[in-house]
Amino acid sequence: MKFLFDLFPVILFFGVFKWGEGHADAAQGLVAQYLSGFMSGSAVAASQAPILLATAVAIVASVAQIGYLLARRKKVDGMLWVSLAIIVVFGGATIYFRDDTFIKWKPTILYWCFGAALVISQLFMKKNLIRVMMEKQVSLPEPVWGRLNLAWTIFFVLMGLLNLYVAFNYAIDIWVNFKLFGTMGLMFAFIIAQSLFLSKYMKDAE
Template sequence: MKIFLDFFPILVFVGIYFYSGVKDPMQPAVIGLIIASAIQTVGSRLLTGKFEKLHLWTLLITSVFGAMTVVFHDAAYVQWKASILVWVMAGIFLYRQFILNKLFIKEMLSAAIEENLDVPENIWKKINLIWPVGYILFGFLNLYIAFNFSEAFWVKFKLFGLMGLTLTLVIYTISKIFPYIPKEESNQQTDFSEKTSPNKSNEKE
């Protein structure tokens, strides 16, 4: 459900843009994006019992640049918004790591699985650095696509590019922490083998 909420606004934006059937689909798509971001923020509050700061920042930036897009009938504002948003996210990662000495990706994963993973700190730091680097590069690529290709192509890139980036970063993260994920099944099988071992039974006798 949380993953759906994370991508809900962009899915609404792309859906309205391509299927609204109006002459200038950017206008209703941006309005839908703002409303969807508000729903995302409230929905997260209902699911987790608290507002997520990232969703609040997303709603604020989307509302400001989305409103400017609608008022001035200029898609450049919402196109810049996509880059500014990922740069803000990158800033959060870097600020927490180098100023607060906290690893944002570690906090998010630990909260998601409700368990502290026994991953070496240097591994967490590498992962936490890769995410903002990916976001920064994506922000520049987004602007390049926005001002060198058609509006419709940019909208597709916004959906599939962002999802592809996120998937790539998730796969990278999993590959790094996988060796440190507790193997419960292996432990359970070992315990069972020890309990049913003939040698253990003879020792008890």
């Protein structure tokens, strides 16, 4: 459930974009009605409307996501705050300038923030964040925790680069599909590979 909750803004972004593609005139009308005050200039082409509308919905969904947690008096993960800040800044720039370049950079910046957090915590705070998140579920030798931390760091760096490659070498609809299904598939594949790697150590512990 937490995984789906974290993906909530991305799923809405995908759904609204796909709806806007199929209803360009309606999407253009909604953008003109609700977003014109946040944009430089006035006229919005029908081809721009789906990404602008999807970006606005993703921003609102991210705010609602954290608002829900705060209202329930639940802890808000630091990375959720980081994600909110990035979507507000880059999504806001996309809407204001009517330029999808900014929202295309958003996943990459987020991945690289994740990677940077792992490296900075390890080097300067002597804290392995992967261990903090997983040590209640599995007991591993100290060197293995270090390898896992490095593996996740490399994964996030590569995911950021892959996002840029898809975003700026393919049509925007392909990038939107990749943003949800491609990244989710790669994440699952990486987690499965990690589980296979860890199974050896779990057997040894037993």
